[in-house]
Amino acid sequence: MPNLxxxxxxxxxxxxxxxxxxxxxxxxxxxxxxxxxxxxxxLLACNEDDYLKIALCQTASPLSPEFAQSxxxxxRYVSLNDFSLSQIMKKVAITEKQRSGKIIAIRSNxxxxxxxxxxxxxxxxxxx
Amino acid sequence: MQKENLNELELFxxxxxxxxxxxxxxxxxxxxxxxxxxQSAFKGRISEDELRDVIADSFFKFIGQPExxxxxxxxxxxxxxxxxxxxxxxxxxxxxxxxxxxxDEFRNSIGRVDSPEILFLNNETISQxxxxxxxxxxxxxxxxxxxxxxxxxxxxxxYSEVLGIHNLPEAEQKKEVKRHKDRIKKQLERxxxxxxLKQLRDA
Numbered sequence: 061m062p063n064l065x066x067x068x069x070x071x072x073x074x075x076x077x078x079x080x081x082x083x084x085x086x087x088x089x090x091x092x093x094x095x096x097x098x099x100x101x102x103l104l105a106c107n108e109d110d111y112l113k114i115a116l117c118q119t120a121s122p123l124s125p126e127f128a129q130s131x132x133x134x135x136r137y138v139s140l141n142d143f144s145l146s147q148i149m150k151k152v153a154i155t156e157k158q159r160s161g162k163i164i165a166i167r168s169n170x171x172x173x174x175x176x177x178x179x180x181x182x183x184x185x186x187x188x
Numbered sequence: 189m190q191k192e193n194l195n196e197l198e199l200f201x202x203x204x205x206x207x208x209x210x211x212x213x214x215x216x217x218x219x220x221x222x223x224x225x226x227q228s229a230f231k232g233r234i235s236e237d238e239l240r241d242v243i244a245d246s247f248f249k250f251i252g253q254p255e256x257x258x259x260x261x262x263x264x265x266x267x268x269x270x271x272x273x274x275x276x277x278x279x280x281x282x283x284x285x286x287x288x289x290x291x292d293e294f295r296n297s298i299g300r301v302d303s304p305e306i307l308f309l310n311n312e313t314i315s316q317x318x319x320x321x322x323x324x325x326x327x328x329x330x331x332x333x334x335x336x337x338x339x340x341x342x343x344x345x346x347y348s349e350v351l352g353i354h355n356l357p358e359a360e361q362k363k364e365v366k367r368h369k370d371r372i373k374k375q376l377e378r379x380x381x382x383x384x385l386k387q388l389r390d391a
Contacts, residue, residue, distance in 0.1 A: 063220050064215060064216055064219055064220055066220070067219060067220065067223065067240050067244075070237065070240035070241055070244055071215065071219075071240075071244055074244050074245070074248060078248075081211070112215075113212050113216060114212075116211055116212035116215050116216075117208050117209050117211065117212045118206060118207075118208050118210075118211050118251075119208060130208050133207070133208040133209055134208055134209060137208075137209040137212070
């Protein structure tokens with residue numbers, strides 16, 4: 061039987077700098093929240109073998125309209141907590157946008173967070 | 189068409205369409221399989237970690253450009269195998285060149301390394317080779333020529349530089365280089381060079 065998990069460290073290292081893959085967001089989230097690898101597996105409610113499978117999936121940007129479809133496909137491929145995955149990836153994407161100074165407004169409702177590009181020389185705030 | 193081949197085609201098409209799970213399936217289906225295969229094929233020449241790295245890079249490169257695979261020409265598995273094999277060979281070639289081109293005037297005279305024997309050398313064995321050559325050949329010039337000979341360097345230019353004859357007409361350079369190379373080869377042979385290399389490899 062193939063054993064992809066024995067190559068986990070090498071593969072995850074390759075994903076660390078590639079935002080096309082889910083593994084990029086998962087590792088960034090671990091760094092952000094200072095989580096161990098096992099803790100994020102718990103959050104995703106998956107097993108260790110499936111973690112790598114999830115990490116190797118490609119994804120639309122968490123801030124794009126297509127993102128929900130990506131999550132849906134991945135959750136049908138591997139058993140996991142899709143809401144957790146979605147939140148994890150969005151948090152990383154938004155944090156990165158904030159750090160790059162591009163985010164100016166967050167509008168949130170129960171299931172959706174969206175970011176807007178910064179307008180030159182102005183700052184707006186939306187309240188729910 | 190067999191089911192296996194049909195699934196392979198589906199996977200390929202999904203990769204082309206940038207389907208979310210296709211990249212994960214590719215790794216799941218083939219990565220460990222190719223690792224086991226090449227671990228055996230290149231045993232002793234590449235470490236496990238290096239092999240993992242090379243195969244992973246090969247896969248990510250393919251995921252970025254799946255259109256390069258032409259299904260009519262054969263199976264996806266075979267294509268990946270060929271791709272990875274080529275990448276492993278490139279890696280080994282670069283590694284052997286890096287090993288011999290260390291920051292040392294003696295080693296800086298080295299050109300392209302062809303010798304399959306030298307491909308197996310690591311830093312420790314390189315030092316042993318250097319020591320052996322300095323025992324067999326008195327002058328630094330002869331040691332440099334001998335090093336190039338054992339690395340199977342073919343470029344006349346490399347030897348001409350060592351001999352200081354690069355200003356001579358090309359035909360004369362070739363003649364002079366051949367004379368020195370033949371002399372060095374005979375001395376290596378007389379002193380059991382092949383057995384020495386075998387001992388290094390087997391150690």
